[in-house]
Amino acid sequence: MNDSPAQFRAPVGTHDVLAPESAVWEGLIGTFSTLAYRYGFSLILSPLFEDVGVFNRGIGEASEVATKEMYVFTDRGNRTLALRPEGTASVVRAFVQHQPPTPWKAWYVTPAFRYERPQAGRYRQHHQLGVEVLGTDDPAVDVEVIALAWRFYEAIGLRRVRLLLNSMGHDECRGRYVELLAAHLAANASSLCDEHRETWASNPLRVLDCKREACRAVTERGPMLPDHLCEDCRAHFERVVAGLGALGIESTLAPRLVRGFDYYTRTTFEFAADALDSAQNAIGGGGRYDKLAEQLGGRATSGIGFGSGIERLLLAREAEGVTATLLERSPDVFVVDTTSADVATPYADRLRRAGLAVHRAYDQRSMKAQMKAADRSGARFAVLVGPTELAAGQVTIRDLRSGDHDQTQRSVAHDQLVATMLELVKK
RNA sequence: GUGGGCGUAGCUCAGUUGGUUAGAGCGCCAGGUUGUGGUCCUGGAGGUCGCGGGUUCGACCCCCGUCGCUCACCCCA
Numbered sequence: 001m002n003d004s005p006a007q008f009r010a011p012v013g014t015h016d017v018l019a020p021e022s023a024v025w026e027g028l029i030g031t032f033s034t035l036a037y038r039y040g041f042s043l044i045l046s047p048l049f050e051d052v053g054v055f056n057r058g059i060g061e062a063s064e065v066a067t068k069e070m071y072v073f074t075d076r077g078n079r080t081l082a083l084r085p086e087g088t089a090s091v092v093r094a095f096v097q098h099q100p101p102t103p104w105k106a107w108y109v110t111p112a113f114r115y116e117r118p119q120a121g122r123y124r125q126h127h128q129l130g131v132e133v134l135g136t137d138d139p140a141v142d143v144e145v146i147a148l149a150w151r152f153y154e155a156i157g158l159r160r161v162r163l164l165l166n167s168m169g170h171d172e173c174r175g176r177y178v179e180l181l182a183a184h185l186a187a188n189a190s191s192l193c194d195e196h197r198e199t200w201a202s203n204p205l206r207v208l209d210c211k212r213e214a215c216r217a218v219t220e221r222g223p224m225l226p227d228h229l230c231e232d233c234r235a236h237f238e239r240v241v242a243g244l245g246a247l248g249i250e251s252t253l254a255p256r257l258v259r260g261f262d263y264y265t266r267t268t269f270e271f272a273a274d275a276l277d278s279a280q281n282a283i284g285g286g287g288r289y290d291k292l293a294e295q296l297g298g299r300a301t302s303g304i305g306f307g308s309g310i311e312r313l314l315l316a317r318e319a320e321g322v323t324a325t326l327l328e329r330s331p332d333v334f335v336v337d338t339t340s341a342d343v344a345t346p347y348a349d350r351l352r353r354a355g356l357a358v359h360r361a362y363d364q365r366s367m368k369a370q371m372k373a374a375d376r377s378g379a380r381f382a383v384l385v386g387p388t389e390l391a392a393g394q395v396t397i398r399d400l401r402s403g404d405h406d407q408t409q410r411s412v413a414h415d416q417l418v419a420t421m422l423e424l425v426k427k
Numbered sequence: 428g429u430g431g432g433c434g435u436a437g438c439u440c441a442g443u444u445g446g447u448u449a450g451a452g453c454g455c456c457a458g459g460u461u462g463u464g465g466u467c468c469u470g471g472a473g474g475u476c477g478c479g480g481g482u483u484c485g486a487c488c489c490c491c492g493u494c495g496c497u498c499a500c501c502c503c504a
Contacts, residue, residue: 009495064502068428086504112504117428119498126504195501209502260503282504309504338462367462375464386462400464409463 013116013124020329027326028310029109031155032129036107039148041131044106046090052082057295058089060203060262069114083113086261087307088289089296091132096298102135109310121280121312130286130307137290137302139236142267143243149271149284149306150249156313157322160274161283163244164254166225167237168264170290173230177223178204184222191218208256211279224255233266240267263289267304273312275319283316284308330378331357332425334400336370338386347383347395347417354418356425375400381424383417397424 010016017025033043052072059065071083084090087108095104109129118124131148133141146163153161168174182204189197193212200207208219229237244251251269259268268287276283286306293301333356337344348358359377361370367386374382384396395417399408412420 012495069502114503116502117500119500122503128504130504211501278498279500280503284504307504312504336463366457368458368460368464369456371462371464373464382464384463388462396463398463403465 011124013118015123015125023327023329024314024325025310026329028156028313029129031326032109032152033107035148035152035155036131039105039131039144041105041107044091044094044108046094046108046110048111049081049083050090050093052080054093054296055082055085055089058092058261058263058289058292059086063203063260063262065114065260069116071113071115084110085114086112087128087130088132088261088263088286088292088305091305092134092289092292092298092303093296095132095134095301095303096293096296099298102301103141104134105131107131119280120278121276121309121315123311126312127310128307129310130284130305132303132305134293134301134303137236137266137288137304139239139243139267142236142240142288142304143247145286145304145306146240146244146251146269147247147249149286149308152308153271153283153313156317156326157324158273158283158313158316158320160320161316162272162274163249163251164257164270164272165241165244165251166254166257166268167229167233167240167266168225168258168268168287169229169233170265173228173233174225174265177225177228180223180228181205181208181219185218188218188222203262205258209258219256226253226255236266259285259287263292263295265290269306271308273316273319276312276316280312280315282309283312330380331359332380333358333421334370334374334377334379334382335360336367336374336382336384337361338367338370338384339390340364341390343385343390347385347414350418351383351421354422356421381421383421389414397421399424 036043052070055070065085070085072080073082074080087110091106091108095106107130110127111125112128113125115124116122131145133145150161150163169177182201185192185200185204185207189200191214192200192207193210193214196207196210196215207215210216210219226234226237241251241253254270257268257270259270264287266288268285270285271283273281273283284306286304288302288304290302291300292303293299333351335344335348335351335358337347337360344360348360351358359374359379361373365373367384371382379400382398382400384398389395389411392411393414394411395414396409396411397417397420402408
C-alpha cells in the first residue's frame with residue numbers, strides 16, 4: 001500500500017493464509033492425511049533446507065530448477081545449503097540416512113521454494129503434499145501411489161482431472177532411446193525452436209517437453225519412448241496400466257511426458273486439471289526413481305512417489321466451482337456474559353474441557369454487541385449469563401438458528417450447563 | 428530475466444474536459460430496542476488518493492521516475 005519503511009509485507013511470491021481460507025487448507029491436509037493413513041503411510045517431517053547436493057544430484061544439475069530456481073545460501077559455518085524446491089529428494093535422503101525397514105511408506109506436507117517470477121499458480125513459496133514408497137519396484141505400488149492421488153482428487157471434489165502416463169524406461173533402454181532421439185534431433189536441429197536449436201544436446205529429453213510448434217513438429221516425427229522400452233520395462237508399464245484400469249482409473253498415454261527432474265525412471269505421470277486452461281494446469285505429478293537412493297549415497301533401492309501443489313488444487317477447485325469446505329470450523333457455543341464478574345472464563349473452560357468448541361467476547365461489551373458477535377461466529381448456541389442468572393444460579397441457553405426469541409430459549413441450573421449442552425449439540 | 432495491466436477507506440470500487448470540505452456499497456463501532464443476534468432505520472470512526480519529483484493560479488486526474496501488486500513468456504506444483 002505505501003512505501004513507509006515501517007510497513008512490512010510478505011516477500012514477493014509468498015502469501016499469508018488466514019481464516020476463513022485457512023480452514024480449507026486444514027480440510028485438504030486432513031483429507032490427505034486420513035487417506036494416506038488408509039493406504040499405510042506414516043508422516044515424515046524433514047528439514048526445509050539441505051546440503052545443496054541433495055537437490056543437485058537428485059533433480060539434475062542441468063535442470064531448470066537446479067540452475068536458476070533454487071534458493072541457495074551459505075550459512076555461518078560456510079556450508080552451502082538450499083531451501084527445498086520439491087519434496088522427494090529430502091525424503092530419499094532421510095531414507096538413506098536412517099535405513100528404515102522396507103517397504104517404507106512416508107507421506108508429507110511441506111512448503112517448497114523456487115526463485116522465479118510469480119504468476120497465477122506459481123509462487124516462490126508454495127506448498128506440496130505427497131507420498132514416497134521405497135524398497136520395492138512392484139508395479140502394484142505404482143498403481144497404489146497413483147490411485148491414492150486419484151482418490152484424493154475425488155475426495156476434495158475435483159472431477160475434471162486427467163491422468164497422463166508414460167514410462168521413461170531404466171538406464172539402459174532409456175540410454176538407447178536418448179541416442180536415437182539425439183540422432184533425430186541432430187538431423188533436424190535447424191528446425192528446432194530458437195532455444196533448443198542451440199541447447200538440445202545437453203538434454204535431448206527436454207526437447208520432447210517443449211511446447212513450441214517448431215520443436216513439436218520435429219519430435220512428433222521422431223522416436224517415442226514407449227516404443228523403445230526393454231522387455232522388463234515394457235512389462236512393468238503394462239502391468240501399471242492394467243492395474244489402474246482394474247481400479248477404474250483411466251489414464252492417457254503421454255509419450256512425450258518428461259518431467260522436470262532427472263531422477264525419474266520407468267513410470268512417470270502427471271495430473272492435469274482441465275478446468276485450468278493456464279500453462280499451470282499440472283496439479284500433481286510424480287514417478288518412479290529407481291536410481292535416486294544410490295545417487296544420494298545409499299544402497300540401490302527402488303522408489304516411487306507423487307507430489308501435489310496445494311495452491312493449484314485450490315485453483316482447480318475454484319475453477320470447477322467446488323465449494324465444499326471439507327471441514328466444519330464453526331463453534332458449538334458462544335458464551336455471552338454481562339455480569340462484569342467474568343463468569344465467561346470458567347464457563348467456557350468447563351465446556352471446552354467437555355470437548356465443545358467455545359467462543360466468547362472480551363472487553364465487557366454490551367449484550368447486543370455480544371449477541372451480534374455470537375451470530376457472526378456461526379455458533380449453534382448462545383449461553384447467556386447476566387446478573388439475573390448469576391443471582392439465580394442459572395444460565396440461559398438460546399438456539400441461534402431459531403428466528404424466534406423465546407420459543408427455544410431455556411434456563412438450566414449452572415451445574416447442569418455442560419450436560420445440557422452436550423445433549424443439545426448431539427442433536 | 429523480458430513484456431502488458433493496475434495502485435483512491437479494512438474489502439470491492441466510483442470520481443464528470445485538471446477547480447473549492449474525496450464518495451458509495453460491504454465490513455466495523457454506537458444508538459433506535461436500559462437483558463437478546465440475524466431484517467430495518469439513524470449516526471460515527473476510518474483516507475498524507477502507493478511514494479518522490481515536474482507542469483499549472485490550482486493535480487486523485489497530465490508528465491517523468493520509483494516501489495508494490497497482478498497477468499503473461501520460459502519452466503514447473
